[in-house]
Structures are given as C-alpha cells and as structure tokens.
Amino acid sequence: MTGGAPAETLLLGHYAEVALKGGNRPLFERALQRSARRQLPAGSRVELRGSRLLVRLPEGVPAETGIAALQRCFGIVSVRPARRIPRPADLGALAGAAVDEARRALAAGAGSFKIAAQRADKRYPLRSPDLNREIGTAVASATGMRVDVHHPDLEIGLDVREDAFYLWGAVLPGPGGLPTGTAGRALALLSGGIDSPVAAYLAAKRGLLLSAAYFHTFPYTGDGTRRKVVDLARTLAAYTGEVRLWVGHFTDIQLAVQEGVPEPLRTVVVRRMMLRFAEALCRRERAGALVTGDSLGQVASQTLEALTAVGEVAALPLLRPLIAADKTEIVDLARRIGTYEISIRPFDDCCTLFAPRHPRTRPTRAEVREAEGRLDVDALIEAAAARSERLRVTPDGEEPYPPPGGGDA
Amino acid sequence: MAEARAGLFAYLDNAATTPVLPEAAAAMAAVLGADPQSRSDGLFANPSAVHRWGLAAAERMAEARRAVAAHVAASEAEVVFTSGGTESNHLAVLGLCRAAARRGRHVVTTVIEHRSLLSACDALAADGWEVARLPVGPDGRLRPEDVSAAVRRDTVLVALAHVNNEVGAVQPVREIAAAVRAAAPAAALHVDAVQALCKVATPYAAWGVDTAALSAHKVGGPKGAGALFVRRGVRLLPPVPGPEQEGGWRPGTENVPGIAGFGAALRADVVGREGGIAALKLRLLEGLRASLPGIAVNGPDPADPSAAAPHILNLSFADVAPLPAEVLLHAFEAEGIACSAGSACSARRPEPSHVLLGLGLRGARLRGSLRFSLGPSTLPEEVEWAITRIPAAIARVPQAVAPR
Numbered sequence: 001m002t003g004g005a006p007a008e009t010l011l012l013g014h015y016a017e018v019a020l021k022g023g024n025r026p027l028f029e030r031a032l033q034r035s036a037r038r039q040l041p042a043g044s045r046v047e048l049r050g051s052r053l054l055v056r057l058p059e060g061v062p063a064e065t066g067i068a069a070l071q072r073c074f075g076i077v078s079v080r081p082a083r084r085i086p087r088p089a090d091l092g093a094l095a096g097a098a099v100d101e102a103r104r105a106l107a108a109g110a111g112s113f114k115i116a117a118q119r120a121d122k123r124y125p126l127r128s129p130d131l132n133r134e135i136g137t138a139v140a141s142a143t144g145m146r147v148d149v150h151h152p153d154l155e156i157g158l159d160v161r162e163d164a165f166y167l168w169g170a171v172l173p174g175p176g177g178l179p180t181g182t183a184g185r186a187l188a189l190l191s192g193g194i195d196s197p198v199a200a201y202l203a204a205k206r207g208l209l210l211s212a213a214y215f216h217t218f219p220y221t222g223d224g225t226r227r228k229v230v231d232l233a234r235t236l237a238a239y240t241g242e243v244r245l246w247v248g249h250f251t252d253i254q255l256a257v258q259e260g261v262p263e264p265l266r267t268v269v270v271r272r273m274m275l276r277f278a279e280a281l282c283r284r285e286r287a288g289a290l291v292t293g294d295s296l297g298q299v300a301s302q303t304l305e306a307l308t309a310v311g312e313v314a315a316l317p318l319l320r321p322l323i324a325a326d327k328t329e330i331v332d333l334a335r336r337i338g339t340y341e342i343s344i345r346p347f348d349d350c351c352t353l354f355a356p357r358h359p360r361t362r363p364t365r366a367e368v369r370e371a372e373g374r375l376d377v378d379a380l381i382e383a384a385a386a387r388s389e390r391l392r393v394t395p396d397g398e399e400p401y402p403p404p405g406g407g408d409a
Numbered sequence: 410m411a412e413a414r415a416g417l418f419a420y421l422d423n424a425a426t427t428p429v430l431p432e433a434a435a436a437m438a439a440v441l442g443a444d445p446q447s448r449s450d451g452l453f454a455n456p457s458a459v460h461r462w463g464l465a466a467a468e469r470m471a472e473a474r475r476a477v478a479a480h481v482a483a484s485e486a487e488v489v490f491t492s493g494g495t496e497s498n499h500l501a502v503l504g505l506c507r508a509a510a511r512r513g514r515h516v517v518t519t520v521i522e523h524r525s526l527l528s529a530c531d532a533l534a535a536d537g538w539e540v541a542r543l544p545v546g547p548d549g550r551l552r553p554e555d556v557s558a559a560v561r562r563d564t565v566l567v568a569l570a571h572v573n574n575e576v577g578a579v580q581p582v583r584e585i586a587a588a589v590r591a592a593a594p595a596a597a598l599h600v601d602a603v604q605a606l607c608k609v610a611t612p613y614a615a616w617g618v619d620t621a622a623l624s625a626h627k628v629g630g631p632k633g634a635g636a637l638f639v640r641r642g643v644r645l646l647p648p649v650p651g652p653e654q655e656g657g658w659r660p661g662t663e664n665v666p667g668i669a670g671f672g673a674a675l676r677a678d679v680v681g682r683e684g685g686i687a688a689l690k691l692r693l694l695e696g697l698r699a700s701l702p703g704i705a706v707n708g709p710d711p712a713d714p715s716a717a718a719p720h721i722l723n724l725s726f727a728d729v730a731p732l733p734a735e736v737l738l739h740a741f742e743a744e745g746i747a748c749s750a751g752s753a754c755s756a757r758r759p760e761p762s763h764v765l766l767g768l769g770l771r772g773a774r775l776r777g778s779l780r781f782s783l784g785p786s787t788l789p790e791e792v793e794w795a796i797t798r799i800p801a802a803i804a805r806v807p808q809a810v811a812p813r
Contacts, residue, residue, distance in 0.1 A: 219739030219806060255807050353733065 009063065012080040012166060013053035013070045017178060031179035031207075032075045038241050039069040050120060050161065067172060072239050074205050076174030080157065085165040094131075094165055095138035098156050101169035102139045110153035112146050113139060117158040124160045131158060175205060180240050183207030186319065187282045188291035189274060190214045190232055190245075192225050192347065195293030195322055197232045197339040198330050201239065202321035203291040210236060210243045211285040213278045215250035220354070224347040231342045233393040238338070242394050244401055246281050249387035253277070253380050254354060260374040264360040267301050269372055271310040276377065279314055280385045289317040295330065296323050305362040312365065418745035419791040419798070421693075423627070423784025424574055424604060424721055425749055429670065430629035430785060436673035437631060437666040440469055456663055457654065466665055473672025480675055481602075481621055481638045482612035489658045490668050493635035494603035495525035497622030498568075500637055500658065501599045502529035504645030505566050505620065506538065512595060513563025514538045517556065520767040521545055523574050526601050530568065547769050548709040549578025550716060553588040560593040567598045571605035571621075575764040575780055576708025577721030579609055586617045597643065603627055603635075607678045607785070608686070608718050619643045625671035628678065629785045634667030678785065686783050687719035689792050693781060694722055696796030701803070703728035707765060707778055720783045725770075727777035730803045734779050740806045741779075744798040749780045 015032060029048050036046045036053055043058030044066065053076070057066045063081045070079045083097050102113055117131035126134070135158070136147050145154075159166040186208045188200035204210045214229040226247060233243040253273050261269045278290055294302055301310070311318050322330055334340035360367075392401035420428070429437075438444065442453030451462030456470050474485045481488075491497045506516065518530050520542045534540045541559050545551050556567060567589050571582050582600055589598050597619040605611050607628040613621045620643060625634035637658075639645065647658050654663055694711055697704055707723040709716035726737055734750035741748060750762075761775050770778070781795070 219743055220736050222735065222739045222742070258807075353736070 177205035178207030424782035
C-alpha cells in the first residue's frame with residue numbers, strides 16, 4: 001500500500017427516515033446518537049457525519065460486537081464495516097483497500113464484483129465512473145475476479161468525503177424504525193405469550209419508550225409466569241435500553257368477574273378490565289398510548305365484535321401492530337427478536353383456569369355493559385393499581401422503580 | 410411463632426432437594442481452597458495428582474467412599490461417584506443392558522418410576538428392547554410374585570425404585586431380589602435408591618442387589634454429586650470408554666467438593682433420625698386431619714414403616730377445596746410453605762402425575778394432590794406452622810375455579 005496515513009476500520013450506521021424529518025432532524029439525530037452510545041461497548045466513539053453515524057470501537061473490541069449493537073438500535077437502516085483512508089491518499093491506497101476486501105470475498109466464494117463509488121466531495125478530481133474503472137481494473141488484475149455491474153457477488157462501496165475515503169464490502173441490515181425516545185411513551189400489555197412481546201417490539205421500533213403491564217393472578221398463576229414476563233421485558237430492553245414493567249395485582253379483579261359476570265361474557269369483561277387497568281397505569285407512567293398483541297380472528301376474543309367491545313373502554317389510542325399479521329409471521333419475528341424461546345416456556349397461564357367453556361364470540365356492547373353492571377369498576381381498578389408493583393427492567397436485570405429509599409425518580 | 414415471618418418458613422419439599430447440612434458445607438469448604446486456611450492446606454488439589462496435596466484430596470474422597478459403602482453394606486471398591494441420581498440410573502440401566510445385550514433384550518420395570526429411570530428404559534425401548542412395565546397396587550407397592558411372573562429366561566434387567574418419589578411407597582426390595590434370583594438367575598437387579606438413602610434400611614450388597622443409584626442432595630449434601638453402587642463382579646459397559654478416573658466409569662476430574670459434602674452428609678446421618686422424621690410426618694397428617702377431615706392419603710398407610718417411607722406424605726385436597734394442585738401450591742407458598750405438585754422434575758408439565766395415575770387415581774383426586782416431604786433438617790416448628798397455616802390458606806383462596 002502506498003501513500004497517506006494508514007487505514008482504520010470503523011462502522012458506518014446509515015439512517016434513512018430520520019434524515020427526512022426536516023426541522024426535527026437534529027432532535028432525531030441526537031436521539032439516535034444517544035441510543036447508539038448506550039448500545040455500544042464503553043469507550044466507543046460515536047460521531048454524526050454527513051447523515052451517517054461514524055463509530056470507532058475501542059481497541060480490542062471485535063467489529064461483530066459493534067455491528068450487533070448497532071443492529072439493536074432503532075433508526076439504523078444499515079451497518080457497514082468500513083475502512084477509513086484519510087485524505088490525501090493516492091489511488092494506490094484505495095485500490096489496495098479494495099483488493100483486500102475482494103480477496104476476503106474471493107476466499108468466501110465470490111467470483112464477480114463491482115465498485116460503486118460516490119462523491120460527496122464534488123471537488124475531488126476523479127469522477128465516480130473514473131474511480132470505478134481505475135479501482136475495478138486493479139481488483140480484477142490482482143484477484144482474477146470478473147466485473148459484473150448488474151449482479152455482482154461483491155459490491156465494494158466507496159464514499160469520497162472531504163476528510164477521508166470510506167470503503168466497504170458488506171452492507172448489513174439494521175432494525176429500521178425511528179430512534180427510541182422520539183415518539184413519546186406507550187404501555188404494552190404483556191401476557192407471557194408469543195404475540196404481545198412482538199407487538200411491543202414493533203411499537204417500540206417506531207421510536208416509543210416502553211412501559212409494560214403484566215397482570216398477575218397469584219395464587220392461580222405462580223411466579224414462574226411473572227419470571228417469564230420479566231425475561232421478555234429484558235429481551236425488549238435490549239433494544240430500547242429499559243422497560244418499565246408493572247406487575248399488576250389482578251387476582252381480586254379476576255375473582256370479582258368470576259363472581260359477578262355471566263360465564264360466556266367473562267373473557268370480554270376481563271379484557272375490558274385489563275385495558276382499564278392498563279390505562280390507569282398509563283396515567284402513572286405518563287404514557288400516551290396502549291399496545292396490545294391482538295390479531296384479528298386469531299382466537300375467540302379477537303373477532304371484530306369482541307375487539308370493539310373491549311377497545312371501547314380505552315380513551316387513549318390503542319395500538320395493535322399485529323392486527324393483520326398471521327401467526328407464522330408473528331412467530332418468525334418472535335424468533336428473530338429473541339422472545340420466542342421465552343414465550344414457549346411451559347408455565348401456567350391463568351386464562352386456561354378461568355376460561356369459560358363457551359365464550360361469547362360476538363358480544364354486543366349493550367350486553368357487555370349490562371354484564372358489567374354488578375362490578376364496581378373504578379374501585380376495583382384503583383385498589384388493584386395501589387397493590388401493583390413497578391420494576392425497571394434493563395438487559396442486565398431488574399430493580400424496583402422508583403428505587404427503594406427514594407432517589408430522584 | 411405467630412410473629413411476622415421474614416420468608417420461607419415450612420420447607421416441606423425435601424424430596425425435591427434438601428438444604429445442605431452444616432457438616433457437609435464445612436467438608437466442602439475444606440477442599441475448595443477459597444479461604445486462606447484451606448488454600449494452604451492444599452486439599453483443593455487434583456486427586457489424581459501424585460504430590461502429597463493430591464494424595465490428601467484423594468484421601469478425602471476415600472473417606473466419602475467409605476461412608477457411601479457403609480450405607481449400602483458394600484466395600485469401597487463397589488462405589489462409583491457420579492453427578493447424581495439421574496446419571497447413576499442411566500449408567501446402570503444402559504451399562505448393564507449393553508453389556509448383556511447378546512443374552513437377551515428384555516427389561517422389567519414398573520409404571521411409577523422416576524423420569525430418570527423411565528427415560529433410560531424409553532431409550533432401550535426405542536432401540537428395540539422389550540420393556541415390561543408392571544402395575545402397582547393402590548398403595549403404590551409391587552408384589553414380589555408379580556416380578557417372578559414377569560421375568561423370563563432372556564430378561565437382562567429388573568429396574569425399580571426402592572422408595573417412590575411421589576407417594577413414598579417402599580418396595581420389598583429384599584424379597585424382589587430373592588424372587589429375581591430364583592426366577593431368572595442371570596438377570597441383574599438395579600435399584601433407584603435416591604429416595605431410600607438415609608430413610609429406610611439399604612443394605613443392598615447383602616440383599617444381592619446388583620446396582621443402586623444414590624444422590625447427595627436428597628440427604629443434606631450438595632447438588633451435582635451422587636454415586637452408583639456396583640456389586641463386585643457385575644459387568645456393565647461405561648458410556649465413554651477409556652477414562653482413568655473412577656475405575657474407568659467416568660471421565661473428568663472428580664467433583665471433590667461435591668463428593669466430600671456427600672460423605673459428610675452421610676456421616677451426619679444420625680442413627681435413629683428416621684424415627685424422628687416419621688413421627689413428624691405423622692404429626693403433620695394428624696394435625697391437618699384435625700382441621701381438614703376431608704383430606705385423603707395417596708399411597709401406602711403412612712403409619713406402616715414397612716410400606717411407607719418416613720419422609721413423604723402425598724395428600725389429596727379434592728374433598729376439602731376443589732382446586733387444581735398448582736393453585737393450592739401457590740396459596741401455601743403465600744404462607745411460606747413449600748411443597749410440590751407431583752415431583753419437582755415434572756411439576757412444570759401440565760400432564761397429571763403418571764405415578765398417581767399408576768395408583769389408580771382419577772379426576773379431582775388426581776389433580777388436587779400435593780406432596781409434602783420432610784428431611785434431615787426439618788424442624789417440629791415447621792410442621793406446626795404448616796398445620797396451622799394450611800387450613801388458613803385454603804380458607805383464603807376463593808374456590809372460584811374448579812379443576813378440569
């Protein structure tokens with residue numbers, strides 16, 4: 001390699017939608033930078049440079065660790081492990097870096113390639129097609145690989161900036177979405193099943209801070225299910241940094257429904273109570289929306305009529321990211337984000353215990369309201385909320401929130 | 410006693426595991442090398458090392474081996490240390506059968522075995538072996554004549570637990586051993602002695618038992634340690650050929666802390682303690698019956714020491730509170746009482762207990778049963794706490810749901 005300072009490896013995090021946000025753009029970029037700093041190993045340097053995050057990992061940290069961290073960062077569309085070649089540098093230095101990338105791909109079985117140069121610095125004397133041709137010729141003669149501009153096995157990207165050249169051989173997908181904290185806060189209902197954590201993930205992906213509520217019916221459900229939900233929240237916190245999880249005391253409400261509501265309507269009434277309970281918790285969390293894992297028609301309580309009868313009790317927007325998703329799509333996503341293996345752990349779900357033998361699948365609003373007539377709804381919710389517990393869940397564990405002994409929560 | 414409780418108070422799940430006895434913890438600390446004294450004693454050394462510290466560690470293992478041998482009336486050379494009951498069961502069942510596969514492919518066991526023994530038999534069945542699973546009576550006991558009738562000339566192995574882990578039924582192992590000898594002299598007899606050790610008499614070598622599986626953590630020792638008694642002259646193939654440790658049975662550096670803890674727990678097992686545990690168990694039953702006359706005992710007559718182990722009491726609450734066992738369990742948990750629905754190894758599975766099914770239990774009685782088990786460190790106060798708090802817990806759970 002000839003000329004200029006030595007190349008250095010770093011990560012480029014591209015974001016697309018964030019860049020479209022006009023006047024709010026600095027806000028979104030700062031949020032993205034914050035979440036990248038939180039995800040990356042301590043000592044990483046994160047700069048914003050020309051619509052990309054430029055990440056330098058601390059010495060000794062493998063690139064894979066940094067890539068995985070950026071892939072958990074909502075707002076990042078793609079990650080490129082890139083070489084930075086400071087300017088001035090001659091063409092030989094660029095060609096040398098490109099040949100390195102090509103050799104690595106050749107060893108992995110690639111046969112064809114193309115160079116895709118672009119100039120952010122238009123004052124650079126060579127135009128992009130010239131760069132492509134010069135570097136392409138060098139790579140072809142050094143490796144014997146053939147140029148294929150339409151379907152190359154390897155695409156080497158080259159970005160010409162005022163300070164340096166950036167060159168990469170791989171573009172890895174990011175999670176997409178918007179940076180955490182740019183869309184306010186929502187509270188997701190988590191059951192311990194497969195769907196609800198996926199719904200929470202999708203909502204969080206759009207930039208929401210996450211709170212969550214799990215409704216515990218001890219002793220009808222053991223603490224194993226509670227543990228499972230905490231673990232699900234930890235998995236979600238790997239993306240958002242933290243999840244504030246409410247363990248709602250639901251036993252008394254469940255029993256009141258069992259006693260006061262005709263059997264076929266218990267499911268829909270229990271769900272209405274859950275939604276009201278969650279909304280009461282939203283006030284304590286300053287959350288502006290509810291998130292559920294409802295998927296149209298999946299089970300008896302998810303008919304349009306049942307969803308309507310349940311949903312009408314919520315004053316806050318009710319987000320249902322999975323409403324049109326198939327079970328297989330939900331399972332695929334659950335596997336990808338790491339919640340599936342937790343969701344399928346064999347612990348009891350009290351629903352099976354309290355489930356009516358023949359639930360009404362198409363309840364009318366009038367009959368549901370009548371069925372609820374014997375419940376003192378507000379008192380039940382207030383008493384249950386007062387007996388509920390709040391945790392701050394991070395990828396590393398959970399602690400009471402606010403921390404015991406006061407603090408500045 | 411009535412003052413506020415800081416946490417668990419009645420631990421009645423000793424058949425799942427026991428707290429480590431202080432004697433066992435001390436023996437383990439001595440070989441860990443974590444504190445300055447045991448660091449300088451050098452007992453943390455590898456027992457295969459030839460320096461004197463290694464020899465000293467090996468001597469600690471030998472002491473433990475003597476303790477195990479004494480409990481089964483065997484000699485030291487007949488004891489192999491393992492990781493616990495499951496490994497011992499697998500080592501024995503699969504090892505005996507593979508060694509004798511040319512003579513026959515027939516195994517006899519029962520319908521109420523622990524999963525670790527069942528899974529070894531299932532592996533044989535999947536391999537084309539014929540596995541006869543004998544039924545038991547409503548008390549959970551097997552009749553020796555049923556074993557005589559089931560063994561054949563090509564029977565390679567009879568395998569069963571001495572004490573059943575869910576209902577505490579004691580099998581007449583001595584008579585069964587004699588029956589097997591008479592009916593099929595070439596067949597081996599393996600005993601899962603995990604729940605029998607330190608609870609009932611276990612002179613297996615004297616009774617002619619061929620192999621017996623033992624576990625440390627059910628008798629006040631640590632988890633991850635156990636042993637297999639292998640009577641001299643019995644042939645079984647090790648799963649991994651060629652290791653030098655444990656006489657060729659088991660590869661890898663020995664778990665000296667676990668083994669030392671096991672030995673110490675066995676030495677701490679005071680003669681006569683069995684009577685104490687049985688008395689506590691009967692007190693628990695009598696105390697509960699006084700306030701909850703509807704409870705029913707599953708398995709053998711608890712007062713008959715030849716039929717019932719001293720530490721296990723399986724009760725059905727179906728006529729007292731029509732609730733699934735899991736709900737009762739959590740209601741008792743809220744009072745600081747630990748017990749079990751089925752065995753802990755299968756309690757998280759939704760299916761009903763195969764042991765209770767094997768005893769002929771069905772319906773609400775089957776699904777509303779809990780196991781209470783006592784151990785070497787159970788205190789009379791714990792039993793009294795359970796006697797007063799269980800009725801209170803039941804009264805507190807609204808019986809809004811009926812078991813299905």
